[in-house]
Amino acid sequence: MKKEYLILIVVIIFAGSYLLLHKENRDNYKLPEIEDINTSKLTGIIIKSSNGNIKFIKKGENWILTDKEFPADSSSVQDMFDTLKTFKLTALVSQKKDLQRYELDEKKHVHVKLLENSKTIFEFTIGKPAPSFNHTFVMLANDKNIYHANGSFRGDFNQSLDDFRDKKILEFHEESIKQFSIEKDGKSKTLISKEEKSEEKENNITWSSEDGTSVDKEAVSDLLSNISFLECEKYPNTPDKNSLKNKKSLCRIQLENKNTIELTLYKNDKQDNIIGISSMNDYLFSLSESDGSRIVENIEKLLGIEKKEEKEN
Numbered sequence: 001m002k003k004e005y006l007i008l009i010v011v012i013i014f015a016g017s018y019l020l021l022h023k024e025n026r027d028n029y030k031l032p033e034i035e036d037i038n039t040s041k042l043t044g045i046i047i048k049s050s051n052g053n054i055k056f057i058k059k060g061e062n063w064i065l066t067d068k069e070f071p072a073d074s075s076s077v078q079d080m081f082d083t084l085k086t087f088k089l090t091a092l093v094s095q096k097k098d099l100q101r102y103e104l105d106e107k108k109h110v111h112v113k114l115l116e117n118s119k120t121i122f123e124f125t126i127g128k129p130a131p132s133f134n135h136t137f138v139m140l141a142n143d144k145n146i147y148h149a150n151g152s153f154r155g156d157f158n159q160s161l162d163d164f165r166d167k168k169i170l171e172f173h174e175e176s177i178k179q180f181s182i183e184k185d186g187k188s189k190t191l192i193s194k195e196e197k198s199e200e201k202e203n204n205i206t207w208s209s210e211d212g213t214s215v216d217k218e219a220v221s222d223l224l225s226n227i228s229f230l231e232c233e234k235y236p237n238t239p240d241k242n243s244l245k246n247k248k249s250l251c252r253i254q255l256e257n258k259n260t261i262e263l264t265l266y267k268n269d270k271q272d273n274i275i276g277i278s279s280m281n282d283y284l285f286s287l288s289e290s291d292g293s294r295i296v297e298n299i300e301k302l303l304g305i306e307k308k309e310e311k312e313n
Contacts, residue, residue, distance in 0.1 A: 031089045031147070032140060037114065037122060039081040044115035050107065051160040070283075071166040076159065083153040084114070087124075090135060091148040102137040102146055103128035110158045126154050167231040169263075169281040174224045176257040184251040184296075187303045191215060215302055223298035227253070227263065230278075232285035238270070241277060241284040250274065251299050265295065 045056040056063050056072055063072040099105040104127035114122045127137035127146070135148040181190045189209050196204045207220045244266055255261040265276040265287070274292035276285060287295075300306075 031092065032143065034087055034089060034122075037084045037087060039084055041116050042114055042121075043117055045080065046113040046115070047110065047157055049110040049158055051158065054161050054164060056164075065161060065164055070161075072164055073166045076156075076164050079156040083151060083156050086150065088150045089138070089147045090150050092145060093137060093148055094146040095144070097144060098146075099127075104137060104139055104146065110154060112157055126157055129154055162234050165235060167233075167285075168229070169232050169276075169278040169285055170227050170230040170261065171280065172228055172255065172257060172261060174221075174228050177224060177255050178257070180224075180253060180255040182251065182253055182299045182302060183249075184299050184303055185305055187305060189215075189303055191220060191302070219298045219301045223253075223295065223302070226291065226294050226298070230263075230287075230291065232276075232281075233273075233288040233291075234286055235283050236268075236275065236286050239268075239275075239284070244277060244284070251296060253295075253299070265292065 043058045047054045047056075055066055056077070057065075057069075059069070063074075063077050064070060065072050093102070099109075103109065104125055108127070110126040112124055112126065113120055123141035125139040127139070129136050129152040130148060133152045135150060136152055136154055138147050138149045139145070140147070177193070179190065179192045181188065191207050191209060194206050194208065196206055206214070207217055208214050244264075247266055250265045250267050252265070253263045255263075260279070262279040263276060264278075265274050268275045268286065271286075273289065274287045274296070276287065278285070
């Protein structure tokens with residue numbers, strides 16, 4: 001019995017010594033120094049993940065995606081830049097190749113490569129956020145060690161191509177619109193704004209149709225507010241944009257300021273959503289259910305089109 005106690009004591013001493021030395025080695029380990037990343041000099045970003053391979057290319061002052069040159073979402077690019085500008089290793093986590101534990105394995109990792117012209121200036125792999133969400137597990141190129149990097153930034157890089165695309169399809173200032181036309185179900189109307197001066201309060205903007213008939217000001221305000229900075233939900237691959245030329249539209253809006261801005265919406269035959277084209281965007285898009293419904297409802301209200309449900313009642 002005494003022999004078994006002795007063996008147990010020896011094992012405890014050995015394990016404690018190992019853990020102490022291992023901790024001391026980790027505490028005394030000098031972390032690799034990361035040179036400051038000048039994002040203004042970057043010309044390319046390549047991201048490889050379970051979402052596929054995505055390449056950002058700088059074109060002039062803007063960023064585009066893949067060889068199809070889709071405009072990239074500027075806020076998404078800025079989120080990545082903010083992370084890169086402050087990227088810093090804070091601790092050595094593991095010297096073992098326990099990649100699955102930290103989601104640094106091939107199936108789950110996010111690999112990032114930064115380019116200046118054709119030269120790779122920095123390369124790293126992103127794993128999962130640490131439990132505290134104040135750090136992220138990372139690996140550097142040609143380094144088997146796993147580190148903590150400051151911040152929780154996996155989500156900034158781990159997105160699909162569609163997520164990274166610029167979703168903006170209309171942008172204008174409401175007050176710049178002095179006239180617009182709407183069409184739906186064979187009905188059309190041109191609405192014109194008029195500024196009424198008042199000594200008691202600020203000048204009041206009223207809207208009326210071409211014949212001088214007043215219109216629902218709230219519906220006009222709601223419609224313009226809804227589309228003044230309109231973003232789509234996604235960019236569907238089908239149908240082909242050119243095929244819509246021969247398809248009857250659901251509704252159409254034409255706005256006049258310094259330029260003519262057009263928005264045409266269609267019912268999607270294959271899915272229960274609204275798709276459309278815009279003069280301010282080169283691609284076919286689909287709207288969220290809420291955005292699509294609000295636009296259509298306000299156009300119907302301004303044209304005096306009753307809903308089918310109301311007719312049945």
